[in-house]
Amino acid sequence: MISRQQVEAQLCDRQQAYVAFMCDHLKNWRAWAQASDRMERGEAVAREEVEPFFQTEYEWMRIALEMQARGEFDWSDPRLGKLFAAAAQTEFYRFWGDQITAIALEMADLANAGSLLEVGAGRGNLTATMLQKLTDRGSALPVVLTDAHQTLIDRQPQLAATYPDVPLQAQLWNFCEPPPAQLRDNLPRPVVAYERASITYATVGALEHLAAVADVVVLGDYFNYTGEQFGYDRISARVGVKPLMYADARPLLERLFDEVWEFDREATERLGVPNISLVIAWRNGV
Numbered sequence: 001m002i003s004r005q006q007v008e009a010q011l012c013d014r015q016q017a018y019v020a021f022m023c024d025h026l027k028n029w030r031a032w033a034q035a036s037d038r039m040e041r042g043e044a045v046a047r048e049e050v051e052p053f054f055q056t057e058y059e060w061m062r063i064a065l066e067m068q069a070r071g072e073f074d075w076s077d078p079r080l081g082k083l084f085a086a087a088a089q090t091e092f093y094r095f096w097g098d099q100i101t102a103i104a105l106e107m108a109d110l111a112n113a114g115s116l117l118e119v120g121a122g123r124g125n126l127t128a129t130m131l132q133k134l135t136d137r138g139s140a141l142p143v144v145l146t147d148a149h150q151t152l153i154d155r156q157p158q159l160a161a162t163y164p165d166v167p168l169q170a171q172l173w174n175f176c177e178p179p180p181a182q183l184r185d186n187l188p189r190p191v192v193a194y195e196r197a198s199i200t201y202a203t204v205g206a207l208e209h210l211a212a213v214a215d216v217v218v219l220g221d222y223f224n225y226t227g228e229q230f231g232y233d234r235i236s237a238r239v240g241v242k243p244l245m246y247a248d249a250r251p252l253l254e255r256l257f258d259e260v261w262e263f264d265r266e267a268t269e270r271l272g273v274p275n276i277s278l279v280i281a282w283r284n285g286v
């Protein structure tokens with residue numbers, strides 16, 4: 001049984017630090033949002049005008065607009081691979097990954113978890129953060145990695161060799177589909193699932209499939225909390241990355257889990273920034 005009070009007591013310092021980080025780094029978010037409106041209208045926006053925190057979004061938008069003008073969006077364009085690799089090394093992405101994995105482990109302790117499940121693991125950047133933490137703790141909690149793409153399966157042997165003390169498996173799973181029986185029936189319960197920036201590429205319906213295997217979910221993703229949208233959101237939607245509306249996610253999470261904690265809601269509400277970036281949900285009977 002994990003009560004709300006237990007979770008809040010365990011995570012309250014971390015939550016305050018997370019909110020403080022977001023308030024500090026996002027305080028000028030509207031300047032970037034308005035610059036993205038101008039880019040959408042075809043106006044020139046110089047890179048120097050955009051705060052470093054938002055420059056990955058700026059680059060993504062520049063490439064997306066250029067491809068749109070050419071008439072097709074090409075996910076295999078090497079500039080995108082380079083951009084995503086660079087994004088994974090930014091201060092925020094590292095902080096985000098550190099917090100997501102730390103919270104997943106704290107929830108795993110509280111739930112006395114039998115396994116960890118990472119969804120949308122991709123090239124294993126977030127995975128490496130988790131595996132390092134498990135190695136530092138001397139933990140042998142099994143980790144199952146999943147993604148819709150083969151890249152993850154190819155990456156697994158290298159991760160397993162770098163972190164030999166952690167029992168590690170990798171399996172293909174498109175979370176727009178229900179989990180394969182092998183996952184649903186064989187993962188040692190309780191299962192703590194965690195992710196970063198992967199549901200963004202799907203729809204909130206994926207939460208239903210996650211809940212079929214996980215007792216606790218730690219969602220590091222950009223959910224649009226206020227409903228306000230800018231050029232950045234519209235251009236991303238045109239190339240197939242639609243904003244995840246929290247108004248759609250919340251009722252689903254509330255139906256699928258007993259407790260839902262919008263970890264950085266205080267920052268979102270204080271700044272009026274559209275997004276919330278970390279949500280934890282769990283069944284308190286685990």
Ligand SMILES: C[S@@+](CC[C@H](N)C(=O)[O-])C[C@H]1O[C@@H](n2cnc3c(N)ncnc32)[C@H](O)[C@@H]1O
Pocket residue numbers: 084088119120121122123124125126127146147148149173174175176195196197198199201202
């Ligand atoms: C931006 S990458 C993030 C990778 C990793 N989570 C990280 O933070 O380093 C997004 C990942 O989500 C995965 N993804 C997107 N849609 C998915 C789906 N429907 N099912 C499973 N994985 C998906 C992609 O294959 C990709 O690896």
